[in-house]
Amino acid sequence: MNATSRLAIAYGVLAGCSRAQSALHPAGPQAGRIAALWWLMFWVSAAVFGAVVVGLAIAAVRGRRRGQADVTGAPVANGGDEPGKVAVVTVCTAVTVVVIFVLLVVSVMTDRGLAMLATHDPLTVEVTGHQWWWEVDYDDSTPSQRVTTANEIHIPVGQPVLFKLTSRDVIHSFWIPNLHGKTDLIPGYVTRTWIQADVPGTFRGQCAEFCGVQHAHMALVVVAEPPEKFQAWLAQQRQPAAAPAEPLAQRGHDVFVTGPCVLCHAIRGTIAMSRAGPDLTHLATRGTLAAGTISNTPGHLAGWILDPQSAKPGALMPATSLGSEDLQALLAYLGMLR
Amino acid sequence: MSLAMRAPRPVEEAPAPPPDLRATLARTWAEPGGFFGWFMNVNHKSIATRMIVTALGFFALGGILALLMRLQLARPESRLIGPDLYGQLFTVHGSTMMFLFAVPVMQALGLYLVPLMIGTRNVAFPRLNAFGYYVYLFGGLFLWISFILNVGPDVGWFSYVPLAGPQYGIGKRPDVWAQLITFTELAALVAAVETVVTTFKMRAPGLSLNRLPLFVWAMLITSFMVIFAMPAVMVASLFLATDRLVSTQFFNPAEGGDALLWQHLFWFFGHPEVYIIFVPALGFVSTIVITFARRAVFGYTALVLSLFATGFLGFGLWVHHMFATGLPQLGLSFFTAASMMIAIPSGVQIFCWVVTLWGGRLRFTTPLYYVLGFVVIFVVGGLTGVMLASAPLDLQVHDTYFVVAHLHYVLIGGAVFPLFGALHYWFPKLTGRMLSERAGKWSFWLVFVGFNLTFFPMHQLGLMGMPRRIYTYLPQTGWTLLNQVATVGTFVLGLGVLAAVANAAISLRRGAIAGDNPWDADTLEWSTTSPPPLYNYAHLPTVNSRHALWTRTPDQPVVTGLRTDIREVLITDAVDARPDHRQHLDGPTVWPFLTAVSATIVFVGAIFTPWAVVLGAIPVFIALTGWFWPHRSTPLPGPARERLRP
Numbered sequence: 001m002n003a004t005s006r007l008a009i010a011y012g013v014l015a016g017c018s019r020a021q022s023a024l025h026p027a028g029p030q031a032g033r034i035a036a037l038w039w040l041m042f043w044v045s046a047a048v049f050g051a052v053v054v055g056l057a058i059a060a061v062r063g064r065r066r067g068q069a070d071v072t073g074a075p076v077a078n079g080g081d082e083p084g085k086v087a088v089v090t091v092c093t094a095v096t097v098v099v100i101f102v103l104l105v106v107s108v109m110t111d112r113g114l115a116m117l118a119t120h121d122p123l124t125v126e127v128t129g130h131q132w133w134w135e136v137d138y139d140d141s142t143p144s145q146r147v148t149t150a151n152e153i154h155i156p157v158g159q160p161v162l163f164k165l166t167s168r169d170v171i172h173s174f175w176i177p178n179l180h181g182k183t184d185l186i187p188g189y190v191t192r193t194w195i196q197a198d199v200p201g202t203f204r205g206q207c208a209e210f211c212g213v214q215h216a217h218m219a220l221v222v223v224a225e226p227p228e229k230f231q232a233w234l235a236q237q238r239q240p241a242a243a244p245a246e247p248l249a250q251r252g253h254d255v256f257v258t259g260p261c262v263l264c265h266a267i268r269g270t271i272a273m274s275r276a277g278p279d280l281t282h283l284a285t286r287g288t289l290a291a292g293t294i295s296n297t298p299g300h301l302a303g304w305i306l307d308p309q310s311a312k313p314g315a316l317m318p319a320t321s322l323g324s325e326d327l328q329a330l331l332a333y334l335g336m337l338r
Numbered sequence: 339m340s341l342a343m344r345a346p347r348p349v350e351e352a353p354a355p356p357p358d359l360r361a362t363l364a365r366t367w368a369e370p371g372g373f374f375g376w377f378m379n380v381n382h383k384s385i386a387t388r389m390i391v392t393a394l395g396f397f398a399l400g401g402i403l404a405l406l407m408r409l410q411l412a413r414p415e416s417r418l419i420g421p422d423l424y425g426q427l428f429t430v431h432g433s434t435m436m437f438l439f440a441v442p443v444m445q446a447l448g449l450y451l452v453p454l455m456i457g458t459r460n461v462a463f464p465r466l467n468a469f470g471y472y473v474y475l476f477g478g479l480f481l482w483i484s485f486i487l488n489v490g491p492d493v494g495w496f497s498y499v500p501l502a503g504p505q506y507g508i509g510k511r512p513d514v515w516a517q518l519i520t521f522t523e524l525a526a527l528v529a530a531v532e533t534v535v536t537t538f539k540m541r542a543p544g545l546s547l548n549r550l551p552l553f554v555w556a557m558l559i560t561s562f563m564v565i566f567a568m569p570a571v572m573v574a575s576l577f578l579a580t581d582r583l584v585s586t587q588f589f590n591p592a593e594g595g596d597a598l599l600w601q602h603l604f605w606f607f608g609h610p611e612v613y614i615i616f617v618p619a620l621g622f623v624s625t626i627v628i629t630f631a632r633r634a635v636f637g638y639t640a641l642v643l644s645l646f647a648t649g650f651l652g653f654g655l656w657v658h659h660m661f662a663t664g665l666p667q668l669g670l671s672f673f674t675a676a677s678m679m680i681a682i683p684s685g686v687q688i689f690c691w692v693v694t695l696w697g698g699r700l701r702f703t704t705p706l707y708y709v710l711g712f713v714v715i716f717v718v719g720g721l722t723g724v725m726l727a728s729a730p731l732d733l734q735v736h737d738t739y740f741v742v743a744h745l746h747y748v749l750i751g752g753a754v755f756p757l758f759g760a761l762h763y764w765f766p767k768l769t770g771r772m773l774s775e776r777a778g779k780w781s782f783w784l785v786f787v788g789f790n791l792t793f794f795p796m797h798q799l800g801l802m803g804m805p806r807r808i809y810t811y812l813p814q815t816g817w818t819l820l821n822q823v824a825t826v827g828t829f830v831l832g833l834g835v836l837a838a839v840a841n842a843a844i845s846l847r848r849g850a851i852a853g854d855n856p857w858d859a860d861t862l863e864w865s866t867t868s869p870p871p872l873y874n875y876a877h878l879p880t881v882n883s884r885h886a887l888w889t890r891t892p893d894q895p896v897v898t899g900l901r902t903d904i905r906e907v908l909i910t911d912a913v914d915a916r917p918d919h920r921q922h923l924d925g926p927t928v929w930p931f932l933t934a935v936s937a938t939i940v941f942v943g944a945i946f947t948p949w950a951v952v953l954g955a956i957p958v959f960i961a962l963t964g965w966f967w968p969h970r971s972t973p974l975p976g977p978a979r980e981r982l983r984p
Binding site: 031052055058062074075077093111175180181188204214 | 420421493494505592598634640670675678682688696700701702714722724731802803812860883888
């Protein structure tokens with residue numbers, strides 16, 4: 001495994017590999033099992049490929065020599081299936097069958113392993129696909145304790161998390177390569193997948209089913225953190241948005257609730273309650289904007305509000321024209337949504 | 339050297355052939371010339387040549403789209419091509435390559451070669467054959483004109499609902515895709531029926547099934563696969579079209595429809611489709627290996643059974659395209675097993691070819707280069723195929739560039755390399771001229787290196803998390819360098835294809851004269867002139883082994899007793915190819931063309947209004963009436979069906 005990893009790293013370094021979205025750098029048991037299966041398949045395949053190419057090369061060189069020695073000879077129409085050759089082909093076929101069977105068994109065992117993460121009464125996250133962003137709901141038996149956010153999922157390290165996935169529009173696919181393979185989000189279905197992170201870290205995922213013009217910019221971030229830190233984050237997310245204290249933010253609040261923003265977005269604790277677009281209650285705590293496309297800085301946020309089509313052509317968010325003072329006020333307000 | 343020059347020994351008591359046999363046959367089988375005559379031609383070689391040229395034209399167009407996509411992906415966040423156009427690019431690229439290039443070009447080579455290889459004069463239904471070509475041509479033009487008018491489909495060659503459905507599919511774009519399916523599947527079914535009937539009923543006496551050339555076996559099995567697979571996608575695209583046109587709700591979950599139903603129907607067709615492209619290529623490989631190893635292939639029976647196994651198993655794997663849809667795990671394991679199993683017949687075939695080469699006396703010509711290149715590339719594609727068959731591993735690499743790499747390894751490596759080999763191999767027969775071997779090998783190496791440079795890095799990209807069908811990516815993903823390597827590779831590959839085209843263009847005028855059998859090959863088509871006359875053979879040949887020309891005796895019998903003043907062919911029985919009766923084939927007419935035109939009016943009109951189906955039925959009815967109008971000149975069925983044997 002060491003040599004393998006080094007090879008992978010060497011290739012990765014040459015290729016400028018980023019490890020935050022890679023199936024070859026597992027950070028949890030699910031991706032780990034699949035990566036182990038991958039390396040098994042890789043080495044078996046490499047051996048088979050090598051054997052076939054060597055066999056082919058020898059056959060070609062030998063056949064060529066025979067051909068050069070006998071340029072004009074008549075073709076052999078009755079070249080029988082000589083016993084020696086029959087044996088070779090039979091053995092090769094038998095080996096193929098055995099290899100395939102072994103791989104099948106390992107694959108089924110891996111599948112079983114993937115199913116073993118399920119536990120009773122787990123942390124449950126509902127993810128709903130939208131063109132082109134992710135709605136994220138943390139389930140709770142008490143409705144007021146439910147948390148809605150978007151495009152950024154926090155999970156506690158070392159705990160299995162159940163994801164319930166569905167879509168409101170077209171088919172998307174939920175994929176965090178470092179943690180697990182894909183599960184589709186299909187309208188009319190609720191699909192499930194279990195994920196666990198064994199190490200803290202930030203992992204990037206991306207929609208893996210073509211879902212329209214901005215499929216390329218439908219990413220999400222998974223933040224795996226120690227359980228206590230996660231609980232603190234969850235408790236904070238449960239709070240409604242704080243009321244703005246200073247006048248600039250107050251004005252920003254007014255711009256938000258009297259302008260077009262309120263038609264699509266919700267900020268809990270205000271009159272903004274639409275769920276057509278991402279929930280913005282704690283926008284300032286998120287690392288990215290526009291579904292993992294740009295980092296969440298005031299400059300990017302301003303650009304995104306004024307002209308979303310520039311960063312994400314075809315996005316469903318329309319451009320908003322704001323005077324500079326209104327814009328500054330709105331940025332101040334959104335910036336305090338912690 | 340033609341059979342007519344030998345002393346023919348009649349199969350049955352028959353009048354001696356008239357001395358001006360060739361002139362009579364040429365007159366009987368002549369096709370009308372001139373501009374209008376072009377639309378009346380029903381000769382299988384003319385129609386198939388048009389189909390090959392058309393398909394290669396679409397291959398070039400699809401390739402240009404690939405170059406554009408690679409240019410867009412050469413830099414992160416590139417603004418060269420917007421997301422809207424990119425969606426059309428990859429959809430039209432995929433649809434063109436699958437529906438307008440790969441399947442038709444294989445069927446076209448079959449339509450050209452099968453009647454020659456089995457020793458008859460035309461396909462079983464010459465007019466239907468012409469109709470099939472025009473439907474295919476109009477379907478292709480329809481897609482490309484739509485694309486140029488910015489109405490190209492943009493939801494992928496698989497057109498998943500609901501994205502392609504009435505709510506999310508923009509304008510008429512998904513309708514264009516749905517009707518493209520109607521066109522091309524109709525054409526594919528026509529060609530399949532032609533191939534099956536021709537192969538079963540029109541073989542030369544002595545060419546029993548156990549002597550059938552492996553290429554003919556491959557085309558026969560492919561044609562059966564077409565007949566079973568295409569109806570599924572025609573139903574699916576019809577459902578999609580009616581969902582969009584008249585608000586049926588087959589795929590709308592809000593109204594009791596089901597989004598996954600589409601995927602089952604599509605992939606029930608879609609996976610066999612891959613083998614429909616791949617199985618004829620296996621036939622090319624066997625043919626080329628036999629000729630250039632100058633010996634009988636090792637394991638003829640094993641090869642035929644492997645083709646059968648591939649054809650059957652190909653229908654049991656479709657769910658491996660749907661592993662991520664949350665289906666029950668037991669079912670997934672079943673499809674994992676079925677998908678892995680198909681590696682076994684593929685392995686058997688490769689072993690048989692390697693052993694044949696081992697015991698052969700090889701001539702290293704361009705076709706053989708392509709076959710060797712095929713084995714190397716296809717083995718990689720087959721092995722990644724085994725990986726994709728594993729449900730858990732597929733969850734990681736599904737819908738990533740790993741799959742893009744895999745599918746191009748199996749489709750370019752598995753089908754296009756043998757196809758290029760086949761085109762180099764049969765070019766002398768089709769044109770009468772040899773290709774330049776030196777240029778052929780140059781183009782082979784460019785294609786081989788360019789191909790691997792393009793697609794090998796994509797395996798790594800997929801594992802590094804790059805999904806398919808994204809028009810751009812962020813710089814921090816670290817995918818830039820490998821994408822640039824792939825883009826460079828694409829241009830090398832393109833250069834190789836250009837070199838092959840130039841070779842063909844120059845050789846067409848200046849190539850050495852080929853003669854009847856430049857390769858000393860074993861199948862019947864090499865016994866007639868290059869290019870073959872309209873009637874294929876002066877005397878229909880007989881066959882005494884699997885390698886007809888290698889074992890032909892000086893007094894090999896030929897078929898006599900067929901009328902030469904009308905288009906008459908010999909019908910033989912399905913298994914042993916014993917002469918059964920004589921059959922009159924139809925001659926040139928414009929009606930298949932007019933029928934195709936009226937069908938096109940219906941198909942295109944149905945995108946806009948359901949009334950097109952009702953009103954469009956009128957010209958279709960008129961055209962079919964004209965087509966089937968009885969003519970006095972047609973001989974009555976009685977004498978033409980006179981039994982040659984009780």
